[in-house]
Amino acid sequence: MQEFLSVVLYPALFAFLGVAGSKLWDWVKPKFQKKIDNADARAKEIDNEIKSAEFYRGLLDDATRRLDQAIVAIEERDVRIAERDKKIVQRDLRIDTLLDEVELLTTEIRKYKQLNGKAT
Template sequence: MLEYILPFIGTIVTALVTWFFARRKTNAEAKMAEIDAEVKAAEFYKSLLDDAMKRLENAITTINNQDAKIQMLLSEIEHLTDELKKFKQLNGKI
């Protein structure tokens, strides 16, 4: 009877040791997969932020260019208004 029990106990001990180390390996692999997913998510959000920064800088540049054009046009309107006043004064309309 002992000759049947010893191999059975040996098999059970081997299975338990294998299960224990396999469980640790599986937990480590799961942790690595979780870390990889977090790194990929961080890279994705970083690329989104970089794209948003580029778009924001482009919009700011466009707004600044339009502001400069508006200032130039206002200056030109003031100059033309002064010229029109001078012209009216020369023709005696004021």
């Protein structure tokens, strides 16, 4: 009986266990490999998302810088426009003053002509 166990049964049992183990590994390995592949794919997705977030952050930083420059330029233009408006208002006041003086002098000339006997 000892010979039967050592010659036939133990080798057959080990062979069966070896074949069963390899078949089990062939069945389990793709599942683990799929999990590993999914984890690698997810890691690549996360890396791509990080890179795209950095890219968009760079775009937003550039847009913010350009917007700040545009705001400064607009404020400078507003100051120049306000100065021009002041000059225009002052010139209009001078023109109005000059027109008033011309009208006053015109009426004075008419009065002077009437006094000298010249009718207008």
